[in-house]
Amino acid sequence: MASGTAVSCVWVAGDSRTEASVVGSADRTAFAFTVSGTVMRDLHPGAVRRTRVTVANPYPFPIKVRSIEARVMSTSQRRCRPTPANLGVGSYRGALPLTVPAHGRRTGGDFEVRMPNTVAEACKNTTFELEFTARAGRVSR
Template sequence: MRRTRLTVVNPYPFPISVGRLGARLVSTSDRACKPTATNLRVGSFLGELPITVPARGRKTPGELEVAMPNTAADACQRTTFHLAITATATRVKR
């Protein structure tokens, strides 16, 4: 099991409140290694939410756990896995 640190970057000129973060496996660097849960498990977000990210700022609220299960295909050894990160945020009212 490995942990991947997530950093939230706010490109807007106002603060935002991030209420949810997640990820899903979307592709790999090797065609023989399919992007499925049998090859890589992406766990839930581990950290503190909600967080407020300042205008044009960044914060690192936590991590995701990822693990290669015993069911992983041999082709997945030394493969790069690509994750799509999702977040839900709202504008912070002053």
């Protein structure tokens, strides 16, 4: 089973990225928003599932999401490593930019998640947590 993890992502008007979830700007002001994915069930060797992405905007103005990425962050079994050999996450499949209204939520595209036939034995009955990162800016008037 894989679960969507809500992860705070930082945005500002600028486009320069300083780390996975941080975007810089001239005045160095940064704001957080949330990206989450739907829970996937019944993962088994050879399974292919999709996790649908939702972005929540806590601000009184709309934001425009320009990129969204996902990766396996952790697993519930210590001996099951969070690597693509145990669970692969594809690229974002959806239209960008994604405009999210003020104080609103918007469901976007999805990520294809694939459990290889060669998954480690230690990964049976394991929950995989995904981490989502995104870059966005305030919508210009």
